[in-house]
Amino acid sequence: MYMRLRQKIQAxxxxxSFIAPATILLGAFLIYPIVYVIYISFNRWNILLAPAPVGLxxxxxxxxxxxxxxxxxxxIYFVGLAVPFQxxxxxxxxxxxxxxxxxxxxxxxxxxxxxxxxxVAAGVLFDWLFTPAPLxxxxxxxxxxxxxHFPDWQGTQGAWAMIIILIMNxxxxxxxxxxxxxxxxxxxxxxxYEAAQVDGASPGWQMFRHITWPLLWPTTFLLLVTTxxxxxxxxxxxxxxxxxxxxGATTTLVYYVFNKFPGxxxxxxxxxxxxxxxxxxxxxxxxxxxxxxxTYY
Numbered sequence: 001m002y003m004r005l006r007q008k009i010q011a012x013x014x015x016x017s018f019i020a021p022a023t024i025l026l027g028a029f030l031i032y033p034i035v036y037v038i039y040i041s042f043n044r045w046n047i048l049l050a051p052a053p054v055g056l057x058x059x060x061x062x063x064x065x066x067x068x069x070x071x072x073x074x075x076i077y078f079v080g081l082a083v084p085f086q087x088x089x090x091x092x093x094x095x096x097x098x099x100x101x102x103x104x105x106x107x108x109x110x111x112x113x114x115x116x117x118x119x120v121a122a123g124v125l126f127d128w129l130f131t132p133a134p135l136x137x138x139x140x141x142x143x144x145x146x147x148x149h150f151p152d153w154q155g156t157q158g159a160w161a162m163i164i165i166l167i168m169n170x171x172x173x174x175x176x177x178x179x180x181x182x183x184x185x186x187x188x189x190x191x192x193y194e195a196a197q198v199d200g201a202s203p204g205w206q207m208f209r210h211i212t213w214p215l216l217w218p219t220t221f222l223l224l225v226t227t228x229x230x231x232x233x234x235x236x237x238x239x240x241x242x243x244x245x246x247x248g249a250t251t252t253l254v255y256y257v258f259n260k261f262p263g264x265x266x267x268x269x270x271x272x273x274x275x276x277x278x279x280x281x282x283x284x285x286x287x288x289x290x291x292x293x294x295t296y297y
Contacts, residue, residue: 034276041270047262058270068271070248071256078162078252079231085170086227087220090177095208097178098185108182112175119172123240126168158246165237165250173230177223184219188212221290225283232279253278 041058043051062068097108114122131137132152140150153160192211201207235254238244244251244259251259253275260268 037269037276038273040265041273043266045265047265051266054266058266059274061267062270062274067248067251068256071251071253074162074248074250075232075252075254078166078234079228081166082169082173082231082234083224083227085166086173086177087223089170089174090223091181091216091220093174093178094181094185095212098182108178111178114172115175115179117172119234119236120240122168122172123237126164126171127241130164154242155246158249161242161246161250165241168237168241169231169234173227177227180219180223181216184216185212188215221286225286228282228286229279232275232282 040051042053042055044054044057045051093111097104097111101107117125127137129137130139130153132140132150132154136144136150143150151157151160153164188211192215193207196207196211197203201210233254234252235258238250238252238255239258242250244255253271257268257271257275260271262268
């Protein structure tokens with residue numbers, strides 16, 4: 001009995017020793033910062049002085065700030081377009097490049113290369129490509145060479161700024177969706193397609209609708225969760241290309257948090273806490289919707 005208990009304790013100690021490094025890192029660099037940000041959200045702090053408790057004052061300030069609500073709208077607008085664009089285009093490329101094509105590997109590499117480019121470098125590149133007058137970039141020059149007007153997206157026509165950033169983000173991130181969908185497509189058993197052909201299903205849309213798409217749902221759900229999180233916390237394109245402007249047209253929730261740092265750490269932390277709760281709630285809703293769908297089918 002004693003030996004069995006000793007062996008069991010040793011087995012537990014060995015197991016915990018393996019997960020201890022990862023647990024320590026997770027606690028030090030993820031859990032502790034999250035808890036500390038929530039704590040600071042209830043304080044007034046500018047880094048130089050000690051935090052002073054203010055209760056819900058920071059949250060009251062945020063909810064009464066029109067710029068906070070406009071950042072929410074901008075974030076929803078960006079995420080609502082960025083996620084479908086990435087997933088639809090990534091699925092299209094994956095289905096196309098999953099077929100036996102000449103130089104298929106080369107095309108896969110070409111479409112994935114933007115993922116290897118940092119968002120900062122991509123932002124600088126697209127800022128140069130789309131810079132309007134007086135120093136027009138390549139795209140405005142081509143557009144105006146055919147007699148069309150290219151919008152001043154960095155100035156008076158700031159509504160176009162989010163569209164330009166969406167174009168850059170789609171170019172940068174579609175390769176990720178393509179690779180994940182390719183992995184999902186290659187995991188589908190070919191027997192399903194052969195059985196469908198025997199039953200009279202025609203290649204193309206019918207195969208995709210009744211076999212490929214349903215079997216790709218786990219992959220689609222994974223992409224839906226990850227791309228939503230990535231899009232909500234996107235920061236570099238807005239900082240490099242527009243700095244949240246013009247006139248707040250591209251100030252998202254992440255950029256709002258950045259603007260309040262470091263002078264208004266309490267307000268910045270309160271906004272970050274709200275973003276954390278929103279992302280967590282959205283992720284939970286996605287998981288619940290996925291569970292309901294799996295139960296239904």
